[in-house]
Amino acid sequence: MKFVLAICFAVLQGLSMSAWAQAAAPYPATFPAPATAAAPSAAPTSTLRFYNRPLITFRGELGGVSAPDRAGRALVRLKDQLDMDGPHQVSRKADSMGVLVQIDGATTFVVTPAEVDATQQETLDMAAAKAQRALESAIAQSKESRNLDAILKALxxxxxxxxxxxxxxxxxxxxxxxxxxxxxxxxxxxxxxxxxxxxxxxxxxxxxxxxxxxxxxxxxxxxxxxxxxxxxxxxxxxxxTRVWSEALNGYLLDFALGAGNAIVGAVPGLFTACVIFYLARLLTRGLDNFFERVLEGEHTLAWLDADVAVPTRRIAKVLVWLFALAMAYPYLPGAGTEAFKGLSVLVGLMISLGASNLVGQAASGLILTYGRVYRKGEYVQLASQEGTVTEMGMFATRIRTGLGEELTISNTSILAGTTKNYSRAVQGAGYVVDTTVTIGYDTPWRQVHAMLIDAALRTEGILTHPAPQVFQTALSDWYPVYRLVCQAVPEEPRPRAQVLSALHANIQDVFNTFGVQIMSPQYIADPATPKTVPPAQWAPEPASPPADAPQRTSA
CATH class of the missing domain: 1.10.287 (Helix Hairpins)
Incomplete structure (x- = not known):
């Protein structure tokens, strides 16, 4: 058993001496190559290490000896002193050059005023005491590494x-x-x-x-x-490896203390920010109640009606939250850090570069909303497209055409063009239906007026009051231009295209009934036979005849 322990002790002693050699070997940072010139802006520094533990950092010359040479000579003296027998007691002694750090009364290295770290607000004596404690720990570790009982206990x-x-x-x-x-x-x-x-x-x-x-x-x-x-x-x-353990524990402890101090320090500011956001929430709830009463008609304001109450509420709430965010920003954790500032600048740059079109769309939406150009449910013509307004957004407007299509039109294109509102000028609910025909000068205009009005009254959905009207909008070279204008309010909502299609069909039927031909817009001369459809031929197979059409007679 003793033989096995002796062999283990010899192996551990060899490992310990290897560690000693590694600790005693000069580090590349401590002994730079002679050919490498020091930076002219700062004097070279060198750290004296023993047993993987930094003892002191030399920052200046002493008696013409540079800092790297001082570290190398101190390491050699330290190794020689520990090779000699003795208690290896570390002490300090004041001297004209600084403070002497000694082992058993023999000087190992000198701590000069150049080694004092001004950033840590330490004095010369404090720097020497720190170096003394580090040297004592390194000596104790070197002795422990050669102790078999200590190594076995560690294992x-x-x-x-x-x-x-x-x-x-x-x-x-x-x-x-x-x-x-x-x-x-x-x-x-x-x-x-x-x-x-x-x-x-x-x-x-x-x-x-x-x-x-x-x-x-x-x-x-x-x-x-x-x-x-x-x-x-x-x-x-x-x-x-004990110095690495101390570094790990120190890092974890410093991280926990730093995180705890940061959390405790952020609590007052975070509480203030929460109070600001809570007040903003209360204010937005009050705005919701106020605008709900405006929508229900309980409050009547000259500058605010039900049509713009919803977008006004949204804008007011956005402004409240933006103001709350601006007020709470300085109290948010990390608001003063460079990373937070850089992120704010990046977000602002992205918005300024990429959101110009978006801001233009939003501004156009506000102009259309508060200009009351059209409302939801009205029949309008926007950007050469006709349909019923189904949704008014900040960036786009949606309309539904008579063909069942839903179109999304950007607000900037709407504001840049001409808007026709067929619902705004009518009396009550509904919309305007109009169409244009051109008839030759040989047909009395009074007859044309009567036929167009008759066709309008036959169309389902066209109102009799106000009565349909006919206007002669132009006297062209070959024919007058007649425009029929009427109002439609269907009992059940029907697309304007259906009403207009039925009106066109009735116009053709009425004109055919009275033998008036529609030859425009390519009218040049009267044809040999009138271009009209006799009532008996209004519904050839497979079409079904209308109820008021005369029945076809057999030959």
Whole structure:
């Protein structure tokens, strides 16, 4: 047994001496190549390291010796001093050059005023004391690395920590499976219970997916912490890697303290921002109640009617939230950081470059809305397209044509063209129906007027009051131009194209009945026979005759 322990001690001693050699070897950053010239803007610096632990950073010359040479000479003296027998007691001694750091009364290196870190607001004595503590820890680690009992104890602690870490890993996996199954079952059962008016507020599959993702995230975070602490503990058991363990623990502690301080520091500002947003929400609720009363007719204002109440409410709410965001912005966590400022500049640049057309569309929509050019339900002609207005948006307007089509027209194109409103000039509800015909000068104009009015009165959906009117809009070279204008309010909503088609059909029937031919617009001379359809031939096969048409007589 003693022979095995002796062999293990020899192996560990060899590893320890290898670590000693690695710690004692000059680092590339500490000993730059002689051919490499130092930057003229700053004096070269060099850090003295022993057993992977930084002892002091030399920042200036001493007696004509540069900082890298000072670090190299101090490392050689330190190695020689530790090779000698003795208690290896570290002490400090004031001197005209600075503070001498000594081992057993022999100087190892000198801490000069150049080594004082002004950014940390430390003094020369504080810098020397810090170097003394680092040297004492490094010497203790070097002694520990050559102690068989300490190495065996470290191996035992590492093995125990590994077993505990594996047990925790296995336990967390089992706990994740059990808790995850129960939470998924509960979320699937209760997701469908969140209903308002028979409508499910959340989707069951989405709730299950969100719960599964949250459980997996918590498990991975806990597993990461277990692995992190295991690695830090194991590294801290061995002298050469103890400084890495201290760095890991320090980083985690600094991160936790920094995050905690940031959260605590952000609470007052976050509370102020929440108060601002809450007041904005109360104000928007008040605006909703006010505009609802305007829509219901409880409030009557000269500058606000029901037609523009809805867009005005939207604009007012947007302005309220924009003002609230501007007021709460300085209190939001991270608002003063450079990243937040850069993101704000980027978003503003994207909006300014890519949203010019969008802003133009919105401005056109506001002009059309508040100019009351047309309203929802009116029959209009927009951008050479006719139809009933079904939706008025901030960026586009939708109309439905008589052919069953729904057209979306941008507000900028509407504002750039001429808009015809067939519903605005009528008495009451409805819209204007008009058509144009051209008849030769040989037909009395009074007869043409009477026939057009008769055709209008035969059309279903054309009102008798106000009565249809006929206007002679032009006296062309070959014929006058007659325009029939009437008002249509169907009992049931019918597309204007259907009413206009029926009106055109009745015009043809009436003109054929009275033997008046429609030869325009290519009229040159009277034909040999009149171009009219006798009533007996109004409905050849397979068409069915109208109710008021005369019956066909057999030969």
């Amino acid at each position: 035992g602690w590492s093995a125990a920590a590994s077993v505990i870490a594996l047990a925790l890993w296995w336990g967390l996996q089992r706990l994740h499976t059990a808790v995850g199954r129960k939470l998924l079952q509960l979320s699937a059962e209760h997701a469908t219970k969140l209903q308002v008016g028979g409508i499910t507020l959340v989707n069951r599959n989405r709730v299950v997916a969100m719960v599964r993702g949250a459980i997996t995230l918590v498990l991975r975070l806990m597993l990461f912490l277990v692995a992190y602490q295991w690695l830090s503990f194991v590294l801290g058991r061995f002298p050469f």
